[in-house]
Amino acid sequence: MSEEKSLNFLEEIVEEDLDSGKYTSILTRFPPEPNGYLHIGHSKSICLNFGLALKYGGATNLRFDDTNPVTEETEYVDSIKEDIQWLGFKWEKELYASDYFDQLYLFAVSLINKGFAYVDDSSAEEIATQKGTPNEPGIESPYRNRPIEENLQLFEQMKNEEFADGSRVLRAKVDMNAPNMHMRDPIMYRIKHAHHHRTGDAWCIYPMYDFAHGQSDSIENITHSICTLEFIPHRPLYDWFIEKLSIFTSHQYEFARLNLTYTVMSKRKLLQLVNEGYVSSWDDPRMPTISAFRRRGYTPSSIRTFCDKIGVAKRDNLIDVSLLEFCIREELNQTALRVMAVLDPIKLIIDNYPVDQHEDLQGDPAPSGETRLLPFSNELWIEREDFMEVPAKKWFRLAPGMMVRLKNAYIVKCESFLKDDDGNITKIHCTYIPESKSGHDTSGFHVKGTIHWVSADHAATAEVRLYDRLFKVENPSSEEGDFKEYINPNSLHIIKKAYIEPSLTKASINQPYQFIRKGYFCLDKDSIPENLVFNRTVTLKDAWTKKVNN
RNA sequence: UGUCCCAUAGUAUAAAGGCAGUACGACAGAUUUUGAUUCUGUUUGUCGAGGUUCGAAUCCUCGUGGGACAACCA
Numbered sequence: 001m002s003e004e005k006s007l008n009f010l011e012e013i014v015e016e017d018l019d020s021g022k023y024t025s026i027l028t029r030f031p032p033e034p035n036g037y038l039h040i041g042h043s044k045s046i047c048l049n050f051g052l053a054l055k056y057g058g059a060t061n062l063r064f065d066d067t068n069p070v071t072e073e074t075e076y077v078d079s080i081k082e083d084i085q086w087l088g089f090k091w092e093k094e095l096y097a098s099d100y101f102d103q104l105y106l107f108a109v110s111l112i113n114k115g116f117a118y119v120d121d122s123s124a125e126e127i128a129t130q131k132g133t134p135n136e137p138g139i140e141s142p143y144r145n146r147p148i149e150e151n152l153q154l155f156e157q158m159k160n161e162e163f164a165d166g167s168r169v170l171r172a173k174v175d176m177n178a179p180n181m182h183m184r185d186p187i188m189y190r191i192k193h194a195h196h197h198r199t200g201d202a203w204c205i206y207p208m209y210d211f212a213h214g215q216s217d218s219i220e221n222i223t224h225s226i227c228t229l230e231f232i233p234h235r236p237l238y239d240w241f242i243e244k245l246s247i248f249t250s251h252q253y254e255f256a257r258l259n260l261t262y263t264v265m266s267k268r269k270l271l272q273l274v275n276e277g278y279v280s281s282w283d284d285p286r287m288p289t290i291s292a293f294r295r296r297g298y299t300p301s302s303i304r305t306f307c308d309k310i311g312v313a314k315r316d317n318l319i320d321v322s323l324l325e326f327c328i329r330e331e332l333n334q335t336a337l338r339v340m341a342v343l344d345p346i347k348l349i350i351d352n353y354p355v356d357q358h359e360d361l362q363g364d365p366a367p368s369g370e371t372r373l374l375p376f377s378n379e380l381w382i383e384r385e386d387f388m389e390v391p392a393k394k395w396f397r398l399a400p401g402m403m404v405r406l407k408n409a410y411i412v413k414c415e416s417f418l419k420d421d422d423g424n425i426t427k428i429h430c431t432y433i434p435e436s437k438s439g440h441d442t443s444g445f446h447v448k449g450t451i452h453w454v455s456a457d458h459a460a461t462a463e464v465r466l467y468d469r470l471f472k473v474e475n476p477s478s479e480e481g482d483f484k485e486y487i488n489p490n491s492l493h494i495i496k497k498a499y500i501e502p503s504l505t506k507a508s509i510n511q512p513y514q515f516i517r518k519g520y521f522c523l524d525k526d527s528i529p530e531n532l533v534f535n536r537t538v539t540l541k542d543a544w545t546k547k548v549n550n
Numbered sequence: 551u552g553u554c555c556c557a558u559a560g561u562a563u564a565a566a567g568g569c570a571g572u573a574c575g576a577c578a579g580a581u582u583u584u585g586a587u588u589c590u591g592u593u594u595g596u597c598g599a600g601g602u603u604c605g606a607a608u609c610c611u612c613g614u615g616g617g618a619c620a621a622c623c624a
Contacts, residue, residue, distance in 0.1 A: 005564095006563090006564050006565075008563090008564095012566090031624090032624095033623085033624050035623090035624080065624065067623095067624080068623060071623075071624090123622095124621085124622055127622080128620075128621085131620050132620070133620055134551090134552055134553070134619065134620060135551055135552050136552085136620095137552090166622065168622095169622055178553085179552055179553040179554085180552095180553060180554075180619075181553085181619055181620045182619075184620085187621095187622055190622035192622080208621095208622075208623085208624090209623070209624045210624095212624095213624080229555070229556090229617080229618070230618060230619080231618095231624090232554065232555060232618070232619085233553080233554060233618070233619050234619090235554095236554095254555085256555095256556085256617095267624095268623095309562085309563085309573065309574080310562065311562065311563040311564085311573095312563090313556090313562090313563070314555070314556060315555090315556050315557065315562095315616090315617090316555095316556075316616075316618095317561080317562060317563095318562090319561070319562060319574095320560085320562075320574065320575070322561085322574065322575060323561080323573080323574050323575085325574095326573090326574060326575090327574095329586090329587095333586080333587060338584080364583090364584095394585090396585080397585090405583050406583090407583060408583075409583095411583095438583065439583095441583090447583085448585090449583095449585080450583045450584065450585095451584090452584075514584085514586085516584050516586085517584045517585085517586070518584090519586095540584075540585095540586050540587090541585095541586065541587090542585075542586085543586090545585085546585095547585085
């Protein structure tokens with residue numbers, strides 16, 4: 001029963017290339033620059049590159065695009081590798097563009113020899129001026145027609161640390177009149193006396209992206225080099241270098257990057273949020289980074305499912321974050337242990353339940369069949385929002401004179417309540433119906449509402465962190481002004497002291513929980529035995545709140 | 551006043567000249583000891599104008615709209 005799922009345009013290209021015999025197997029690559037943490041947008045690219053290879057029996061290299069030593073660090077390399085593995089993918093080889101610095105240097109010399117590259121002494125400003133604009137052609141550099149010998153000599157001197165940063169560059173000799181700005185004699189090498197995270201101080205000249213990426217693809221025999229739309233104008237250059245160098249012909253294909261509502265997806269902006277303290281770290285659970293989703297309780301498979309559902313195409317898109325939430329809820333609904341925790345407590349006293357008595361009630365069994373006991377007594381904590389002094393229409397939780405089921409316990413009826421001087425409700429008095437015990441209900445009462453609770457004497461406490469969207473608007477990047485103006489000031493709500501059922505004191509970090517009626521939660525890495533911390537991964541769908549708000 | 555990419559429900563994504571479908575969302579109902587889950591149903595779409603064709607979301611032309619491109623970033 002193979003449900004024929006339609007192919008995306010990249011799968012079509014791969015199938016064609018395989019069917020036509022152009023390739024007998026495919027090789028893709030995932031090429032992050034180690035200058036930041038991976039985000040959910042990268043996971044689309046990861047799922048695409050690794051997924052394509054998996055589907056068609058090929059392989060994927062992990063290649064760090066580390067040609068700019070001033071922004072790149074080993075810390076990022078490590079986090080990137082961890083994130084890819086966590087997502088569930090295995091790379092064929094771990095490679096670095098810097099592995100090819102020697103080869104790239106020889107490629108450059110060869111282009112100089114063929115008259116396709118020259119050393120330019122112009123300043124950055126002069127080169128920018130020479131470039132022209134999209135509407136006006138560029139002008140040729142006065143150094144453009146230097147003799148080959150002189151270029152060779154100067155380029156070697158560049159390599160030999162004889163010149164200062166910025167004093168000279170190596171440029172490709174293409175066409176200053178090209179309508180495509182990238183073809184107007186692009187820079188191939190620049191001088192940077194900077195320490196490289198892998199090659200140390202071996203080099204003071206570093207290749208630019210355009211003279212590193214395609215050549216690295218070619219060296220590795222990458223068949224399908226998949227990147228995002230903004231590289232489309234680079235493709236003619238990508239092809240030009242490969243052709244002039246007469247090396248293995250890799251091909252570049254472009255897809256539209258993922259954008260998600262209520263967040264930003266550029267490393268530059270995410271770095272700002274971290275550096276300027278809007279979030280606590282790269283893995284602050286409000287961030288769209290993979291490490292943040294991991295910490296927040298998202299699973300690798302939920303992210304992979306999401307990447308599968310969003311599809312792949314070439315048009316700009318803005319995916320509704322509710323799709324991501326659907327994916328994680330769908331999974332957690334299957335795997336989460338149901339437990340009870342009261343986040344905003346109010347005391348409920350059962351007047352007809354003996355003060356010194358308690359009983360251990362049976363909680364809902366876990367999917368594994370494992371059971372747990374719920375201590376019950378005359379004083380409980382319930383959720384403040386589960387009581388209304390004056391019930392709304394269609395309200396079926398607690399209110400004066402109304403009855404509700406306490407989950408896995410008894411039916412109670414609200415008899416009275418107390419308020420403090422400010423009018424805040426402080427205590428709710430109820431009576432319980434002894435014949436209504438869960439599983440043994442002979443009371444004959446039928447109640448519409450069931451609420452969660454914990455026994456006041458037996459409850460443990462924990463810190464609970466509730467997260468909301470990081471931005472107030474769907475697409476912060478498209479708004480006027482600075483994107484940071486649109487940050488949601490209420491994206492984090494910390495509850496210092498929530499009451500949790502005793503079984504949760506044994507919570508473990510990879511076990512998802514559903515706090516019944518409150519959402520899916522996971523233990524945070526900040527937890528210590530004296531202070532457990534839970535993150536809300538995602539809320540439950542909530543038809544009631546929605547109804548009230550409308 | 552350039553070059554390139556793109557245009558299908560609210561958001562995404564299919565339909566390879568032959569019945570516009572799927573998912574999420576939204577809405578309504580059923581079930582429910584989670585106002586969750588589950589189940590059922592409803593809603594909404596081919597940017598415009600020409601052309602080719604028996605037949606066009608699909609091919610062509612011209613518009614319109616959106617996006618990308620002028621870092622010694624990737």
